[in-house]
Amino acid sequence: MATESPASFDPIELLGECVRRAILAIAPDADADPMISAGKRAELGDFQSNAAMPLAKRLGTNPRELASRIVAELELGDLCEPVTDKDIAGPGFINFRLRARALTTLLARLDSPALGLEPPAQPATVVVDLCGVNLAKQMHVGHLRATVIGDALARTFERLGENVIRQNHVGDWGLPIAMVTEKLRVESGAGRLDLDSLTLDDLDRLYKVAQKECAGQGKALEIVAKFDLGPKIEAELRAQHEEAMEHLAAAKRTLVALQAREPTVYAIWQKLYAITMGACIAACRRLDTRITEAASAGESSYGEELPGIVADLQARGLATESAGALVVRLDSPEDGAIAEPCIIRKSDGGYLYATTDLAAIRRRVQKLGASRVIYTVDARQSLHFRQVFAAARKAGYATRPGASEPSILEHAAFGMVLGEDGRPFKTRSGENVKLSDLLDEAVERALVPVAAKDDERAQSDTEPPLPESERRQIAEAVGIAAIKYADLSSERIKDYVFSFDRMLAFEGNTGPYLLYALVRIRSVFRKAAERGVAADESLPILITEPAEKALALELLRYPGQVRAVASALEPYKLCAYLYSLAGAYSSFYTACHVLNAESDAARNSRLRLCRLTARVLEDGLGVLGLPTVERM
RNA sequence: GCCCCCGUAGCUCAGGGGAUAGAGCAACGGAUUUCUAAUCCGUCGGUCGCAGGUUCGAAUCCUGCCGGGGGUGCCA
Numbered sequence: 001m002a003t004e005s006p007a008s009f010d011p012i013e014l015l016g017e018c019v020r021r022a023i024l025a026i027a028p029d030a031d032a033d034p035m036i037s038a039g040k041r042a043e044l045g046d047f048q049s050n051a052a053m054p055l056a057k058r059l060g061t062n063p064r065e066l067a068s069r070i071v072a073e074l075e076l077g078d079l080c081e082p083v084t085d086k087d088i089a090g091p092g093f094i095n096f097r098l099r100a101r102a103l104t105t106l107l108a109r110l111d112s113p114a115l116g117l118e119p120p121a122q123p124a125t126v127v128v129d130l131c132g133v134n135l136a137k138q139m140h141v142g143h144l145r146a147t148v149i150g151d152a153l154a155r156t157f158e159r160l161g162e163n164v165i166r167q168n169h170v171g172d173w174g175l176p177i178a179m180v181t182e183k184l185r186v187e188s189g190a191g192r193l194d195l196d197s198l199t200l201d202d203l204d205r206l207y208k209v210a211q212k213e214c215a216g217q218g219k220a221l222e223i224v225a226k227f228d229l230g231p232k233i234e235a236e237l238r239a240q241h242e243e244a245m246e247h248l249a250a251a252k253r254t255l256v257a258l259q260a261r262e263p264t265v266y267a268i269w270q271k272l273y274a275i276t277m278g279a280c281i282a283a284c285r286r287l288d289t290r291i292t293e294a295a296s297a298g299e300s301s302y303g304e305e306l307p308g309i310v311a312d313l314q315a316r317g318l319a320t321e322s323a324g325a326l327v328v329r330l331d332s333p334e335d336g337a338i339a340e341p342c343i344i345r346k347s348d349g350g351y352l353y354a355t356t357d358l359a360a361i362r363r364r365v366q367k368l369g370a371s372r373v374i375y376t377v378d379a380r381q382s383l384h385f386r387q388v389f390a391a392a393r394k395a396g397y398a399t400r401p402g403a404s405e406p407s408i409l410e411h412a413a414f415g416m417v418l419g420e421d422g423r424p425f426k427t428r429s430g431e432n433v434k435l436s437d438l439l440d441e442a443v444e445r446a447l448v449p450v451a452a453k454d455d456e457r458a459q460s461d462t463e464p465p466l467p468e469s470e471r472r473q474i475a476e477a478v479g480i481a482a483i484k485y486a487d488l489s490s491e492r493i494k495d496y497v498f499s500f501d502r503m504l505a506f507e508g509n510t511g512p513y514l515l516y517a518l519v520r521i522r523s524v525f526r527k528a529a530e531r532g533v534a535a536d537e538s539l540p541i542l543i544t545e546p547a548e549k550a551l552a553l554e555l556l557r558y559p560g561q562v563r564a565v566a567s568a569l570e571p572y573k574l575c576a577y578l579y580s581l582a583g584a585y586s587s588f589y590t591a592c593h594v595l596n597a598e599s600d601a602a603r604n605s606r607l608r609l610c611r612l613t614a615r616v617l618e619d620g621l622g623v624l625g626l627p628t629v630e631r632m
Numbered sequence: 633g634c635c636c637c638c639g640u641a642g643c644u645c646a647g648g649g650g651a652u653a654g655a656g657c658a659a660c661g662g663a664u665u666u667c668u669a670a671u672c673c674g675u676c677g678g679u680c681g682c683a684g685g686u687u688c689g690a691a692u693c694c695u696g697c698c699g700g701g702g703g704u705g706c707c708a
Contacts, residue, residue: 040651050650057688090651134708171708299708325706339634339704348708353708355654383703415637416701453670483661488697490645493637495701502644506670508656509645517671524667531667579655583672590663590672612666632670 008433009109009116009556011073011098012036014079019049019094022073026066030055030589033350040552045087045095046553049479052092059367063092071096076100100112103552104541111537111612114620116559119161126448127165127370128154129360131291133378135272136180136203140432141425141498142378146489148415150376151289152571152624158480159623160566165368169360170290172273172296176211178255179247181212184268185254195271200279203272214248215240216595244534259303267325277519283435287503288480302359306351309359310344319344326474328391328546334388342387357388362397369400372408374569379493380415386411415495425498437579443472443479443486445500446512450632466631477627478512484575485511485624489575509579511626517582519632524594532594542605545582547591551609554584558616562623565628578620 008014014062019034035050052070056063067088074083074503079096088094101626110116130150151168171177183206187193217237224234257265284291307566312318312325319326322345330338344355364370375385390397398406417425427433451471457490458465466474487504490496528534531576543549563578564570597603621628 035650044651048651053650053689057683063688095649119689174708176708201684310707325703327705343706348706350706352706378704379637381708383708386636412638449670453668457668494645495638497644497646502657505657510656511672513656516668520671572646575654583655586671587673589667590669593667595667616664 009106010560011079011102011106011263011523011553011556015047015049015076015096015107017075018074018079019051019070021075022070023055025073026069027055027059030058035187038093038557041490044089044334046098047096048300049094049096050092052088056092064088065091078376083573097327098553100543103543103549106556107541107543107612110556110558111608111615115616117160117562123161123163125163125165125369126154126157127167127364127368127373128157129169129374130154130288130374131168131280131284132374133276133429135177135276135521136207138198138200138204138432139280139283139435140212141435141438142432144435144438144483145414145417145487145558146378146486147284147287147289147291148573149412150374150494151284151287151291152484152488153374153376153412153565153569154290155625156562156565156571157371157622158254159562159619164292164473165364166359167364168278168296168298170296170300172269172276173299173303175251175255175350176193177209177269178258179214179251181205181265181269181272182184182247182251183207183213184272186250188268195268197285198271198275200275203275210247210251213523214244214251216244217250217255222467245399259392268377279436283439286439287478287484288625290625291348294317297363299353299356302356302363303363305359306355309355309362310351313344313395316395316542316563318391323347327426328387330387330394332388335394336386338383338385338386338390340387342391343390354384354388354391357384358395359393361388361392361409365392365400366400370407371400372410374410374412376412378564379415382411382413383537385409385413406473410569412492414492418495419444420497420499422497439480440482442483442500442504443476446479446502447471447475447505448483449504450478466498474629474632477629478515480631481511481515481626481628483511484624485575487513488571488624489579490572492572499506509575511631514578514582514621514626514630515629518617518621519587519630520589520629521617522630523586523612524607524610525614527597533603533607535611537608537611538602539604541608541609542601542613544602545588545592547588548606548609551581551584551613554581555612555616558620562620565623574620575581578617578624580614581620585617610623 010111015038016034019036020032023030023032023034029478029596035049035053036047039045039048052067056066057065068085070089071083071085071094076083078099079102081099083094083522087096100546128150131143133139154164154166156346161568179204184193184195187206217240217353220237221234221241224237258269277296281291281293286551300606310319312458313328319328322341325343326345327341329341330336342354342611344358345351351594361373364374365375389398390408398409419425427435454471482503486496486498489509503510504512506516557577561574564573588609594606595604597606618628
């Protein structure tokens with residue numbers, strides 16, 4: 001939505017307006033998309049318009065000729081160097097070169113407190129569903145992605161001035177939780193377990209035991225019967241099966257007791273909840289994500305709403321009975337032509353996670369007022385979300401009171417984390433890797449170069465080595481930034497290979513590289529302060545060197561890139577931008593000396609460029625949720 | 633079976649109708665009296681999975697295959 005804003009800093013927007021006017025002068029009826037982009041060939045121009053080709057196609061004219069007419073109509077003011085037919089290239093590209101004066105004007109506009117991202121007059125409410133831990137289970141790489149990507153998206157909307165509500169949809173309900181609750185009840189009742197000294201590791205272990213105890217042998221029995229493997233095996237399996245069925249029955253009774261808030265069972269469940277959430281919130285804090293217990297809305301919080309949802313859907317004829325279960329059919333084209341119906345109640349009367357998710361959509365849209373709900377959940381659940389979204393729209397749960405259109409429901413799906421062997425990231429024994437172990441290892445590995453670098457510096461420097469505690473702090477930030485950046489820097493949907501070596505490399509598109517770029521800028525300012533030099537913000541930024549120009553053009557792209565993340569729900573776009581900005585800064589830093597610049601004016605200008613770069617980097621890293629350091 | 637996603641340089645990834653397909657890593661060659669060389673500059677490297685089609689123009693859109701992954705009515 002390119003609004004006409006004389007104070008815009010964005011050359012693409014400003015140039016687009018000029019070209020749009022020129023096109024309208026030639027073809028008043030044309031849908032005049034100016035198609036401005038950064039110049040594909042830097043030697044020909046800073047920006048280009050590709051508008052002539054598609055327009056010529058529609059008008060049935062020659063594209064180069066049309067480009068020539070557009071050029072003749074162009075009124076660029078003092079934005080660009082004059083454009084002539086010589087700037088038309090190939091089939092009809094029009095190349096533009098920004099005027100040096102215009103560039104400094106635009107930079108000055110960007111250099112405002114908001115960095116070109118003014119909050120909207122009417123903030124929208126955006127709900128981000130993220131993290132998604134389960135009770136009694138350790139967090140692992142899957143939660144890492146759901147947490148890190150979700151928080152980065154939430155931060156993006158916060159930066160844009162929207163009202164963001166994070167929702168940690170905790171898996172705290174249902175039969176699996178009842179199984180482990182039952183297990184705890186039995187074990188503590190028999191005096192084999194002290195509920196007050198339980199750890200998450202204990203719970204994780206007991207969860208698996210409980211799962212196993214409740215797993216029937218139905219499949220195996222079928223096979224035995226089919227192939228007639230003998231009465232002895234069958235008897236053995238049948239005994240096992242019956243035992244499992246008893247465990248299962250007990251778990252189901254516990255589920256009922258839990259849902260009725262029966263005091264003994266509920267107290268055990270609360271313990272379970274407290275231990276899991278304590279560990280989860282600690283991990284989220286260590287990961288520098290803004291996820292608090294207050295931002296949690298567990299599945300259990302929807303429990304009481306489920307019968308009402310089902311009754312409502314049934315009463316309105318949206319849910320129908322099928323083989324004893326209650327389903328919402330979605331196979332008509334207006335529902336999205338989804339072949340598989342959405343099951344909202346099992347034939348035994350129990351509810352499913354689709355039911356809970358419907359209740360969650362209703363609360364988020366109708367009670368919290370979300371105009372957009374984003375689910376940062378792994379890609380394997382995409383069918384589930386297609387179903388639930390379609391069912392919610394059909395039922396009107398996705399529409400705010402008084403609104404004519406349903407809110408936007410989006411599944412920000414992400415791919416799997418793979419080990420370096422290309423298979424799902426697991427320990428050698430096939431277990432999930434504990435998130436906390438992963439973070440510890442990243443930090444330990446980061447400490448090695450941090451310490452080595454500091455030793456090296458201390459040898460040729462008057463300042464003594466940093467204390468161990470500070471080195472650890474730096475390594476913590478570097479390690480966390482490395483892990484988070486690896487998770488954020490490619491398209492969400494793609495699986496990615498988890499490699500400490502790659503993410504902690506200080507070369508290339510990594511978190512540490514970005515941190516280092518910022519460290520170098522901060523160091524310039526420390527040195528400047530030592531010499532009693534400070535940037536005078538009232539004096540102009542002067543762009544003369546190619547490296548200065550390249551840096552300036554990069555800086556101007558920042559606000560657009562943040563918006564691009566919000567519209568595509570793709571944090572990697574900001575990663576790529578910041579990497580490119582850090583690279584432009586490094587090249588500038590090498591080519592243009594700041595403190596020993598040729599003149600006071602140049603030094604001041606470069607200090608201002610450094611300041612602006614630092615502010616954009618800090619802002620962008622903040623949007624991604626990456627910690628920064630003063631030195632490394 | 634059906635549905636969804638992915639396939640671009642040796643490796644990790646951008647680009648999603650427009651110019652000679654770009655980065656990083658790896659390899660190789662350079663750069664440090666000066667602000668952090670965890671850096672910078674350069675070289676090398678690609679029948680964009682395959683085959684058709686649409687188009688003045690296709691890595692990009694359409695169809696069909698091939699390869700890999702995931703999902704698929706009563707787990708979450």
